[in-house]
Amino acid sequence: MKVTKMFAAGVATLALIASACGSSGGDEKSDDKSTSTAADKSEGDKSSGAVSTIGDVESAVVQIVATGSFVEPDGSLAVSQTFEGSSRGTGFIIDPSGIVVTNNHVVTGNATLKVHLSGEDKPVNAKVLGVSECSDLAVIDLEGDGYPYLEWSNEAPKVGLEVRAAGFPLGDPEYTLTSGIISKAEAAGDTNWASVEHVVEHDANIQPGNSGGPLVDAETGKVVAVNYAGGDVGGTGTSQFFAIASDLAQPLVEQLKEGDVDSLGINGQAVYDSELGIAGIWVSGVDTNSPAGELGIQGGDLIERIEGLSMGSDGTLADYCDVLKSRNADDKLSVQVLRFDEQLRLTGEFNGDELEPSESLATEVVAQTGALQSGMIYPNYVRVSDNSGVISVEVPGEWSDVDGSPHQFDDGTQWANVMASPSVAGYEQQWDMPGVMVTAASAADVGGDLNSVLDAYAEGAMGACTDGGREVYDDTLYQGFIQYLGNCGGTGASAVYIVASPAGGSFVALVQVQMVTDADILALDKVIATFMVNL
Incomplete structure (x- = not known):
C-alpha cells in the first residue's frame, strides 16, 4: 500500500499512518469529550494582556492528551488493526477565557480530552467547539479562565523571518522550543489528510507531537502560523516542515468558535492501495456527533465516492475538500463506502438517507x-x-x-x-x-x-x-x-x-x-x- 513520508506534525497518535501520532498506550481517565459553542467566551476579557516575549510563550502553549480508539490499515487496506490508548499533540491559548487552537487530527474521533498547562500538575478538561478537516484546524475550550495567551501576527510571513516552533514533540511532557526561518512563504497545502489553500514552509524542527503548536515570531512571540506537517516529502532524505499561515488560520478560527467548518466528522486520510487497485478516504475515527457519525460511518471504512466523484485518487484530500467547500454544512451528499470487515459496499447520504448495501x-x-x-x-x-x-x-x-x-x-x-x-x-x-x-x-x-x-x-x-x-x-x-x-x-x-x-x-x-x-x-x-x- 502506498503511503507518504510526510507526518501530520503531531499527535504522537495511535493511528494515522502518514500522520505522526505517538501513542502512550495510557489509560488516563477523563470526562467524555463533548461539542458545544461558546459565544460567551469567544471574545473573552483580555485585560490580563498577551504574552509579549519569546521566553513567556511557554505559559500559553499546552499539551493535549486525547484518548480513544482508531482503526488503521495493516499493510493492506483489506486488513486493519484497532488501536486504543492515549495520543498527544500541542495547542496554544489565544484568549484568557481558555480558547485553544490545535489541529483537527489531534482531537477528532477521540473520546476524551485532557489539557496540560505549563507549571500545573493536574490537567484541565476541554470541549471541542469546532473543527475543520480540510484546513486541519480545531478550536477547543478549557475549563476556567484567566489564562495567559498568544496574539496572532498580522504581518504577512516573509522568507527569512526568524521563527520558533513551540510544543511537545514525541509526546514528551517537557516543553521544547526550536529555531529556524521561514524558507517559503506560500507552499502547496494539499496532503493526504488536509487540503489547505497554502502553507508556510520553515526549518524549525518539529516532530510527531508538535501538531497544533504555534510557529512564533522570534522577536515578538506572536503566532505566525500553526504547525501541522513535516517529513521527507520529496524522498530526498531531507525533512521539510509546514505550518498553516496566520492569515488563513485567524478568520477560520473565529468561525470554529461557533462550530464545524468544511467537515463531516472523520479523522482520516487519502490512501491508495496499489495491490488492490483501490483509492479513497480511509476513516480512522469518527466524531459521533457529526454527519459521518449520524450516518453510521465507522473506523475502518473507506469512502470511495462523494457525489459520484472518486476520492483520494491523487493521494490527497483535495477532491474531498473541493466537494465540502462547494456545499452548505446541512446539504445532502451522496456517498459510497467500502466496509472491508463485512465485505460490503454501502451507499447513503450525509444529512440524508441511511447507509444500505449497494443494489443487489x-x-x-x-x-x-x-x-x-x-x-x-x-x-x-x-x-x-x-x-x-x-x-x-x-x-x-x-x-x-x-x-x-x-x-x-x-x-x-x-x-x-x-x-x-x-x-x-x-x-x-x-x-x-x-x-x-x-x-x-x-x-x-x-x-x-x-x-x-x-x-x-x-x-x-x-x-x-x-x-x-x-x-x-x-x-x-x-x-x-x-x-x-x-x-x-x-x-x-x-x-x-x-x-x-x-x-x-x-x-x-x-x-x-x-x-x-x-x-x-x-x-x-x-x-x-x-x-x-x-x-
Whole structure:
C-alpha cells in the first residue's frame, strides 16, 4: 500500500499512518469529550494582556492528551488493526477565557480530552467547539479562565523571518522550543489528510507531537502560523516542515468558535492501495456527533465516492475538500463506502438517507434469467485464493473444493485462476453444479476490447443457455460488461459472465458464476463484493 513520508506534525497518535501520532498506550481517565459553542467566551476579557516575549510563550502553549480508539490499515487496506490508548499533540491559548487552537487530527474521533498547562500538575478538561478537516484546524475550550495567551501576527510571513516552533514533540511532557526561518512563504497545502489553500514552509524542527503548536515570531512571540506537517516529502532524505499561515488560520478560527467548518466528522486520510487497485478516504475515527457519525460511518471504512466523484485518487484530500467547500454544512451528499470487515459496499447520504448495501446483482439476475429453485442460505463464507496469490474471493464454506492452479496456454503463457465449488470437476462438466471461477491477466496478454473478450469468454455457454442480455458492469473497482444466461443446459440453472478492468485498464478480470438455487444467487453478490485482483 502506498503511503507518504510526510507526518501530520503531531499527535504522537495511535493511528494515522502518514500522520505522526505517538501513542502512550495510557489509560488516563477523563470526562467524555463533548461539542458545544461558546459565544460567551469567544471574545473573552483580555485585560490580563498577551504574552509579549519569546521566553513567556511557554505559559500559553499546552499539551493535549486525547484518548480513544482508531482503526488503521495493516499493510493492506483489506486488513486493519484497532488501536486504543492515549495520543498527544500541542495547542496554544489565544484568549484568557481558555480558547485553544490545535489541529483537527489531534482531537477528532477521540473520546476524551485532557489539557496540560505549563507549571500545573493536574490537567484541565476541554470541549471541542469546532473543527475543520480540510484546513486541519480545531478550536477547543478549557475549563476556567484567566489564562495567559498568544496574539496572532498580522504581518504577512516573509522568507527569512526568524521563527520558533513551540510544543511537545514525541509526546514528551517537557516543553521544547526550536529555531529556524521561514524558507517559503506560500507552499502547496494539499496532503493526504488536509487540503489547505497554502502553507508556510520553515526549518524549525518539529516532530510527531508538535501538531497544533504555534510557529512564533522570534522577536515578538506572536503566532505566525500553526504547525501541522513535516517529513521527507520529496524522498530526498531531507525533512521539510509546514505550518498553516496566520492569515488563513485567524478568520477560520473565529468561525470554529461557533462550530464545524468544511467537515463531516472523520479523522482520516487519502490512501491508495496499489495491490488492490483501490483509492479513497480511509476513516480512522469518527466524531459521533457529526454527519459521518449520524450516518453510521465507522473506523475502518473507506469512502470511495462523494457525489459520484472518486476520492483520494491523487493521494490527497483535495477532491474531498473541493466537494465540502462547494456545499452548505446541512446539504445532502451522496456517498459510497467500502466496509472491508463485512465485505460490503454501502451507499447513503450525509444529512440524508441511511447507509444500505449497494443494489443487489441478485435482483438483476432474477429479472434477466428468471427465478431459481429454493435452497438453504449459506451460513458462512471463506476467502480463497489462486496459487500465486494474485486473486482472492469469498465463497460459501460449502464450496470447499478449490483449485488455484493457473490457466496454461500452449505458448507457455499463464493466467492466474481460481475455481471453487462443492465439486470443481462437476462445476467444469455440468450446469447444475454451483461454483465460481475468477481469472486475471494483464491487458496486453488478453488483447482486444472488453466486449469482444466477453464474446469469446461466453461463446460456448451462449449455445447452451438462453440469452438473458448483456449490460455495462461497474462495481466502482472494475468496469466492463456482464452477460446473463438462463436455463443453461436445460437444467434451469443460471450463469453470469463478467469481463472487467480497473481504471487505467492495466489488467482484465474474468468472472463466471453458476447458480442452481436462490442461495447461489445470494452467493453471487458476495463474490462480486469481495473478489480482488493484485496484478
